[in-house]
Amino acid sequence: MLIQDYLDICDPVLTFDRFMGEIELEKYLKNIPQHDTGRLRYDPVSMLKTVLFGFMANGYISLRELEDQCKINLRFMYLMDHQAPSYRTFGYFINEVLADSIEEIFQDINKKIFETEHVDLQHLYIDGSKFEANANKYSWVWKKATEKSRYRLFGKITTLFEEINEELSCTGMKLCINSEYAPEYLKEAAEQYAEVWQINEAMFVHGRGHRKTTQQRHYEKLKEYAAKLEEYVEKIKICGEDRNSYSKTDHSATFMRIKTDYMGNDQLLPAYNVQVGVADEYIAVVDVNQYRSDMDCFIPLMNKFYTTYGFYPKYPVADAGYGSYNNYIFCEQQGMEKYMKFPMFKKETTDKKYHEDPFRAVNFPIGEDGIMRCPNGKNFNLQYRKNVKGNKYGRQEEVYQCEDCFGCPYAEQCKKTDKNRTVRINRELTAMHQEVIENLESIQGALLRMNRSIQAEGTFGIMKNDRWYKRIVRRGIKSVLLEVFLVSIGHNLYKYHNKQKKVAAAA
Template sequence: MDYTKIIDINDPVYTFIEVLNHVDLKQYFVEKDYITGRPKYDSEKLLKVVLFAFMESGYVSLRDIEKLCKTDIRFMWILDDMRVPSYATIGNFIKYDLKKSVPEIMDDMNSYIFKKENVDLNHVYIDGTKVEANANKYTWVWKKACTRSRAKLFVKLTDLIDTINECVLSYYQVKFETREEYAIDYLEVISERFLEVTQLDTKDFVYGRGKRKTPEQRYYDLLVEYTEKLKTYAEHISTCGEHRNSYSKTDKAATFMRVKRDYMGNDQLLPAYNFQAGICDGYVAIYDVFQYASDMDCFQPLMTRFHDTYGFWPEYPVADAGYGSYNNYLFCEQHEMKKYMKFTMFNKEMKDKKYHNDPYRAVNFKTDENGKLICPEGRKFNYLKSAPVKGNQYGRTQEYYQCENCEGCEHRTECHKGSGNRIISINEELTSFHEEVLGNLNSIQGALLRMNRSIQSEGAFGTIKWNRNYKRLRRRGFDDVMLEFGLICIGFNLHKYHLSRMKMMKAA
């Protein structure tokens, strides 16, 4: 059957085949030297089926792909007389053969599409969104709660060991050492030592109703119970790691965050992932997935990923106020990127003239001929100290200045509400960065870039989440989530290219 006579000439499948014909698919699948069992499905055809399904639907389940291969004439054309694969075959192909190849496939497709569309990679519009994970809602583990419970458990262990030393081991002239914090290995050693000294046999231990435990058994059972609890707390804290404060028991890579889709209506935290994307002319040029909610910490890894993919740093990275920080501005300075990321108080600086021109703000203070800060009343501020900012990777310090004398000032209530002489903190380099950003974003070019960012980056996520109904993850685990989001981005770019192609054909 000649399917091309049946399928409409404007169907997306023709655009899809055009792109795939310019990509060498064989490089992603290495055949093994030995052959066992039944003949294997054609990997290239399976790949085409999966990618076209994601192009058409945004996200599609494995059973739906199997059904489309049986009922949709376009999928029959792609299969080219190959036997229809089952949903299990498609799932195994995605999990084992496609997982590591998705970023490379996207890069090769983007290289063809970007060349055809003349995509400008120097202007990258950055945004992120939180997508709910495929995990149960009430399975949270909080790192701070585990840390507090562990500290309380250390106190209980100290009391228990003191009791054991006094009530049991004093008869054997043995004493266990107490500590402020206890290692699991140490507790296991003293548990074994306790059995040796008291000559207890765990086979003689009694449990259940009507049975009476000996004092030695009660102490030993408590010691084992506390050791197991300590192991549990240590495992929870290790799973959270340094950068996370929580995780879900049903998907340990997911972190509890606030998402926009609050269907509970009580501002409850939900297990989610932070998806970040760099958009160029409406296409997803780069993407990444993070396990923490802060967008500020996602900027540098995303730009590094862009550099590793395309071989250069974008000249104009444009982002909203969630990305503007001292670290990110300095990162742009080091790699010769222009600063077009808003900072936290950008809107207030722009719209609130009273706040912007407030003479009692430290950044608006003038300096005298010696470089000392002077308040509006003409009183000098003397250097007090410098302190490093906690968690800053570039060693940023905050300078503190104190007024020489605030007594008798007529404007004390407007300038300083505390007691004593006013102390201000200021960082000249960060202030100069803010002034540069204000100048960039207030220019005509900056206004156009801000407008384009809201159209392109937020528009891309709006299309993915709402137009294509992708509001929750289907896979669990960080690697599988990266795979799923990569397939979503490939499908989005293919669909975007088809719409652009149809628009050009209509204009012609």
């Protein structure tokens, strides 16, 4: 039986098969391990097509659903030629064969689509969304709390060492007391202590009716503190420098605030920050981050775009979550225009009273002598320059203080304390904000903002609400990235088929 005889000529599986036939898929399947014994291997090209079509048709498809569709669905039977691999076979194929080459497959499929559709990559619409991780909700580990517990433990270790040194004063042995300790040092101290007193753990007593000796109690405390300290060190190491939390059941997931709080208790949930750059409704670049803020995700996403296409987009358009000093300087260095809103953009452009408020520091007039003055005519003198924490480009804020606020008639409107008013100003950032306002308030900027809300936010709307992909299934950053790439490939193929269908209907 020829299955294609039962399929419509415009069926999505036939469009998909013709499209994938123009891409050299065999080059991604050369590293498959070969076995001389056992049953014959399924055709890897058919397996790859089946997996990608499953994500194209469903948005996200599970392994068991793939197995089931190969048994009952004509489209999947057409791709697999009447064969039905088990869900374990599909799982092995995705995790072991596709994992290392999925990004290249994504790039090649995009390249073919972009050439056919003449996609404009100079206009990139950027957005991010937090997807809940496949991790327990109350399994958090907080970095700051762990560090506090570790320093409390240092105090307990110091107290224990003082007691042991007093006990060992007659033996000539002395433990070195420090402000901080390493687990290895505690283990070494326990070994030395056991050697001095000839401690045999088999002779230790436990339970009610038994009294522990001083040596047993001290030795057990040393072992306990060493294990606890090793646990704290491991937790801080897993968190790393850029995160402040992780989940015990998925160490790559970070606790974030998600808009959809279905638990109703306003608590953080383990999640990943998925970033996409959309061009002409296709996902041109995608990345998975562990950062809670979108501002930190912009530069990695742009670098990934450059690695893929060899250039930076001329017009990266993003919402107010991406506008920061670091990102604006990066755009200047790479020749990109500034079309990312800053956090106060809406208030700055829609609230006339706020924009023209004479008591805002940016509206204070500067005289010909270069001195800034308040509405009462008092001078503001430079006090010092302060480095902004976490800035990569050495951004500094200038701190000015009014010479005398005593008796000022505008005191209630201008300041909230009895002291002379202090303001912080960064003129370079203020100039950047003005440039962003001019860009986004222009006719081109208004069109780009409208397109961003349609394309970038619409992409997540389709993924989450139309195709029901609302939560990460896999665990670990590498596996999550594999999953997101598969979903993105499915989305692009789904879009491509719909556009081809509209063209055929119009013709």
